Amino acid sequence: MSHTDQSRQAPVLHLEDVTRVHGQGAAEVQALRGVDLKVHPGEFVAVMGPSGSGKSTLLTLAGGLDTPTTGQVLVEGVALGTLSRKKLAQVRRRSIGYVFQDYNLIPALTAAENISLPRELDGLSARAARREALAALEELGIPELADRFPDDMSGGQQQRVAIARALIGERRLVLADEPTGALDSTTGEAVLAVLRARCDAGAAAMMVTHEARHAAWADRVVFLRDGRMVDESVSQDAASLLVSAAANSRKVDE
Template identity: 85%
Template sequence: MSTTHTEPRPPVLHLDQVSRVHGHGAAEVHALRGVELVVHPGELVAVMGPSGSGKSTLLTLAGGLDSPTSGRVLVEGAVLGELSRKQQAQVRRRSVGYVFQDYNLIPALTAAENISLPRELDGVSGRTARREALAALEELGIPELADRFPDDMSGGQQQRVAIARALIGDRRLVLADEPTGALDSTTGEAVLAVLRARCDAGAAAMMVTHEARHAAWADRVVFLRDGRLVDQSVSRDAASLLVAAATNSVKGPGE
């Protein structure tokens, strides 16, 4: 009787001993120190840690928005540092969806236009890109915002539009920096459910969060402190216990 072996799927994201140093001499700051992290298809990874631990730096490097001082960042097997700027931009448009803390919406474009712009830049027809944008808005529960400009939206509405932009098309990697920060608890849970569904459908995602209840949606929770990856859970069931343990470990005396 023959036995079928399933080959492990290659990672969507691999941070290979990544370090990032800002400044020089006395002003030198080690934002990340030798971080080794792999994120596979279907996996949602939550990143936690105290302020200044390197969480946002980790995301900007993973998305190719900054370059490591040492180490390598691979997205779907491509080493970002070995690509031209044009090739890196193509990877970001086609494979990576990024949710910024400050949303980064273009004020002169409507919600639907902001969402569809990356697709149009990649050669998708305007009609198809708008149809995809409307579907993304529907998925986030805000179809009525399609023709509204950012200045006519609340902060929470802008955040959901930014999330829709990150999810449009076949994004294999979604990076989210505090994606529920401007949302009420009910809307935040709905957004996390959408992100979870995308991962369950085969995408990979990494989100920075300071909320243990949000980290509980993840398959793994990784903890950064002083630029180092100091701990991580191994399953979604262990997440809440690990969150509590790590939170206690990073508190200083009297906190």
């Protein structure tokens, strides 16, 4: 689907003039400043920027893990800030898949149990949830990890299990914070191919990355600096992204 066709559809994610302030007085930090961003069905958006630019804050707000100081976050047209805690938890289980930097796997559960837990909490039978979990592990190329506990996995294996958990079910929005950080380059590319395929099947995805070659998998790249969106470009190829990333990094240094 072309970028123009995507933009004609209602966005899966809309951050509407979002600001996030941490602390007060002399300790006040503006993590995000007036960010307006839409991610449409079938669209894969990469977020780049220097350390401290607000990338992770953007993801936590998009996933309903934090609330904006001003502005609002809408997922499939629903303003997350208007929901009760119970309703918000439902939206996060059903509509949003989140890949954390530190995996957040439950040590006492096997890979398959970690992955199927959100589906069971949502009322799916244990057997059906396990079937979906095994399919997600197969999609990530790690079916042999199904009955292994997190402590018996490498960091890269834990990361792929966490990604499988984010993709299980009909998640319409996938949010990923440096999803390839613990992976070797071959496995990282395979994971990005899975995220790309999910978008091609109609989901929306937003990924924080510092690697231009990873951002090249995206349809669009958003650059943040000091909490503001400073640039946005339609992804062409890795080479043009490297040039763009270098230009933006020069702006940061100036």
